[in-house]
Amino acid sequence: MNFEILKKFLPGVRENVLLKDYSTFRIGGAADFFYQATQEEEFLKAIKISRELEVPFFVLGRGSNILFADEGFRGLIIRNNVAGMKIVKRLKKAVKKEREGRAHYAPGHPEKYLQFSDLDYSQEPFDTEIEVSSGTSLQPLIQWLLKNGLCGLQWFAGIPGSLGGGVIYNIHGGTKLLSDYIKEVTVLDNRNYLKKVKKEETSFAYDFSQIQKEKSIVLKANLLFSRGDLSRAKFVYQEWWQRKLKVQPQTNCLGSTFKNFSLAEVQKIGAPTGSAGWFIDQAGLKGKIVGGVQVSEKHANFIVNLGPGKAGDVKKLIKIIKEKVKNKFGMTLREEILILPPQKKLF
Ligand SMILES: Cc1cc2nc3c(=O)[nH]c(=O)nc-3n(C[C@H](O)[C@H](O)[C@H](O)COP(=O)(O)OP(=O)(O)OC[C@H]3O[C@@H](n4cnc5c(N)ncnc54)[C@H](O)[C@@H]3O)c2cc1C
Numbered sequence: 598m599n600f601e602i603l604k605k606f607l608p609g610v611r612e613n614v615l616l617k618d619y620s621t622f623r624i625g626g627a628a629d630f631f632y633q634a635t636q637e638e639e640f641l642k643a644i645k646i647s648r649e650l651e652v653p654f655f656v657l658g659r660g661s662n663i664l665f666a667d668e669g670f671r672g673l674i675i676r677n678n679v680a681g682m683k684i685v686k687r688l689k690k691a692v693k694k695e696r697e698g699r700a701h702y703a704p705g706h707p708e709k710y711l712q713f714s715d716l717d718y719s720q721e722p723f724d725t726e727i728e729v730s731s732g733t734s735l736q737p738l739i740q741w742l743l744k745n746g747l748c749g750l751q752w753f754a755g756i757p758g759s760l761g762g763g764v765i766y767n768i769h770g771g772t773k774l775l776s777d778y779i780k781e782v783t784v785l786d787n788r789n790y791l792k793k794v795k796k797e798e799t800s801f802a803y804d805f806s807q808i809q810k811e812k813s814i815v816l817k818a819n820l821l822f823s824r825g826d827l828s829r830a831k832f833v834y835q836e837w838w839q840r841k842l843k844v845q846p847q848t849n850c851l852g853s854t855f856k857n858f859s860l861a862e863v864q865k866i867g868a869p870t871g872s873a874g875w876f877i878d879q880a881g882l883k884g885k886i887v888g889g890v891q892v893s894e895k896h897a898n899f900i901v902n903l904g905p906g907k908a909g910d911v912k913k914l915i916k917i918i919k920e921k922v923k924n925k926f927g928m929t930l931r932e933e934i935l936i937l938p939p940q941k942k943l944f
Pocket residue numbers: 621655656657658659660661662663677731732755756757758759760761762763764765766767768769770813814815816846847848850851852853935
């Protein structure tokens with residue numbers, strides 16, 4: 598695709614933009630084209646034009662779960678900066694929502710691993726519906742909710758993603774999943790139809806949403822919260838974040854590299870926890886360096902970029918980790934981060 602042609606249809610598009618500047622890992626070569634949408638119309642237009650002109654494109658949130666390739670991306674990166682939240686209504690009757698699944702949270706040794714059980718509690722029935730645009734960053738959203746007396750997202754303290762990325766991955770905080778709070782999601786499907794998908798009509802699980810599988814794009818989500826015990830929610834938010842800061846790196850990294858194992862999986866081998874970090878630690882890999890990246894000294898399920906890190910180094914390190922854990926425990930780690938190839942039709 599010729600840049601001048603694309604620019605005619607999509608004013609504001611840029612060329613040769615370094616992707617490392619848009620990933621919390623600070624790794625990644627240049628994308629051919631890059632566009633930031635701040636209004637929903639711009640976001641929709643960029644997607645539809647890419648499809649019409651057959652330009653491969655990729656929807657980017659805050660880049661906190663993506664390893665970009667050293668070769669960058671051959672196509673258009675559409676960065677979703679469409680932010681906004683509003684209270685839709687107060688429910689006449691509060692609803693107690695059943696949990697459809699639990700995050701695979703297993704604490705491990707109390708001195709070495711993050712402890713959560715003393716902060717965990719069942720959320721009060723939901724009484725308020727909120728609408729949130731998918732490009733909204735999670736931390737300002739949580740702060741806005743607490744300021745408005747709304748509890749629920751305190752469990753997601755410190756996660757640097759956008760709401761859209763959160764829905765796609767059904768992110769987890771402590772024992773909670775984001776889907777515990779979802780009522781419905783507005784998406785653009787892969788045939789350019791706008792659809793409202795009720796939570797009951799789709800399936801959410803740990804690190805999974807049907808929306809992700811169907812390659813739909815999240816535009817906004819309606820979420821349910823409660824005007825519950827606000828001081829407890831504020832305490833959990835601060836305390837959980839402080840605990841994470843102590844045992845997890847926060848900069849020059851993505852989140853957990855690998856998914857935790859389910860309790861059923863670990864019971865088979867009698868391991869004390871499903872925490873992927875525990876397995877990597879036991880395999881003696883904490884602090885292991887390959888090129889410019891390292892298995893974090895703070896938490897073995899995080900890989901940190903020491904500065905000059907390349908995607909190639911990360912891939913080599915992932916291979917070593919998977920082999921060592923497989924040899925020692927017979928268990929195959931599965932990546933939680935997305936490794937974006939330079940050339941692929943993704944949506
Ligand atoms: C320090 C740190 C701590 C973290 N802690 C946690 C944690 O506790 N729990 C947890 O679950 N995760 C955690 N993460 C991982 C990460 O923040 C989450 O996965 C987050 O939801 C990703 O959101 P994002 O906006 O950054 O998505 P991106 O990384 O930009 O994108 C991730 C995926 O989502 C897709 N996507 C993004 N927006 C949309 C959209 N609107 N429509 C369709 N697809 C979209 C992208 O195409 C891509 O496939 C952490 C990350 C870091 C760096």
